[in-house]
Amino acid sequence: MGNFGVQFRRDLLVAIRGRTETANPIAFFVLALSLFVFAVGTDSETLPRVAPGVVWVVALFAAMLSTENLFHRDHDDGSLELMLLDSRPLFLGVLGKLLAHWCVSGLPVAILSPLAAVFINAPFEIITILVGTLLLGTPVLTLIGGIGAALTAGLGRGGLLLAVLVMPLYIPVLIFGSGACYRVLDGATVTGPVLWLIALLAGSITLAPFAIGAALRGSQEY
Amino acid sequence: MNQSLIEVNELTCTVADQILFDRLALTVVPGDVLELWGPNGSGKSTLLRCLAGLFEADGGVIKRAVGLLYMGHRPGLNELLSPFENLRWCAGLQERDVSPETLLSAIHYVGLDRYKDEPCRTLSAGQMRRAALARLCISKSRLWLLDEPMTSLDDDAVALVRDLIAKHRSAGGGCICATHIKLEFPQTRVLELGA
């Protein structure tokens, strides 16, 4: 498996060592959800109706905010140089890093989402599809976010810039993800959007690491 | 027999409208140590980064025959991981199976036995450099590119670097080293930049 395993193990270890920082996206997820409830109100008509969309948007923000750290520290401490020195393609190493990152950002959010759904009074029938679409969609968010993180690596605090670069590219994931949930609410079939999410996942797994690798090679040239 | 480890021709690099080097040529063969001298900002680091492939020069040809080791200003150590874990990761990057004993003896060699399991953020600047030096001990690369390896090192550690480079060259390796402290090896060559 080459660098895939090496990077995956290392980044997971780093995430476990930096527990508090790792927990931030999850804390953000819960906090932002409750903010939404405070803003929208607990009206039993509105809240269940907006719930799937709100959970999806908040999950998307959590994913985006956490990708900022993906290459930042490695750039600052010089680890990134060592990765790039290796003349072998970056593809697998990058994929390993992203998988480790997803395991501590997207995956916990997807696992927590049933709780979150109950928390904001989402209808019960959407819970399965919510978890399913988040499991399919958050890796795509991580992969696309990785491109933005690689492009802004070494630019100091690039948080808002990252958002500007990445959010337009998140739109399809959001549409199909929350769209599938609403289809369940409306009693329609969800095959279409779910297949689309799978296609997006397959496409981004094959293409995003190339873009990330190219962007990282460029990030060294300051 | 005397195959060169790196051969550079016509290397030209401009940064911020300032010409750092113009049609520079250099060759390193096994056993060579090339020192880069020059004042701050004369392009020593940039040259090393070009040679390592981390920086794209404006023109010129760089022919590298072999794998290389690069040690820059930044130590390449994650501050949450211990020196041992960092070294293991670094060996793994090159898909090499280095036994834990070898890693531990490298850490012993740079004098960090007591700190091998401490997170790197507890180390001092000099200890960080020592932890980075451990990479030289396990290196199988024949060409070393070292950027100011003596920075913030005490006398013992400076002797250690000399020792490592001496061993490396006698084993048929080559080394390009940007430095302010002369290495004082027999037959080192010197390239002065910004002159």
Added chain:
Amino acid sequence: MGSIKDVFHRMGSPRFFYQGSSLWVRGLYIGGTLGLIIGSFWGLALAPPDKYQGDSFRIMYIHVPSAHLAEMVYFACAVAGFVYVVWRMKMADVFIAAAAPVGAILTLLSLASGILWGMPTWGTGWVWDMRTTSVLVLLFLFFGLIALRQAIPRPDRAAYSVAILALVGVVNIPIIKYSVEWFTTLHQPASITFANEPTIETSMLWPLLVNTIGLYIFIAGVIVAAMRVGVLKREQATEWVRDITRSMQR
């Protein structure tokens, strides 16, 4: 073969571009303005009013060309990005740097005219229909190109990163468009239909065509002019640019 390579090489030379393009700008401006005047006059005064929308449809003569041009400018940026990533041609980057703000302005123009058109026609300024939404996303993509360049201090590094971003964006455009289409068919309110659209009369179409071509030429002129400024800025340390500034000061 050799001569093609030679032309390619010279096209990539900022100096050659600067010296060769001074006449083009004027030509493109004149041609473009002429096209726009003819097309607009034709469209605004001569073309018959629409059966359903009356005269308000005439804003289409600004709206449609600017939306179309904005998209084309993004595609051109992506092509230039490809050229830069593969061949490191400096002029490709100068093109992206010049074209991105122009593209952003075109999307803004298209959105603004769309809102003005929507008011009398749909009774609301903003409708999340497929085309409006795609143009909005396009505006975001242009913002990204501009913001990333601003954020990176070193020009060649910025060039490379922006080129990659343009390529990533262009891969995503069809996907975004499809998803937005899917989204709008899901949420489309029934009151809005485009009944008269497929059967647009040719007498209405001709001025649109003329205006579109005119805008193409005009925008080409704007971009070339902006590229000339970009070239001077990039090459300000070189002798030939110093010669120009010296001769201007005299």
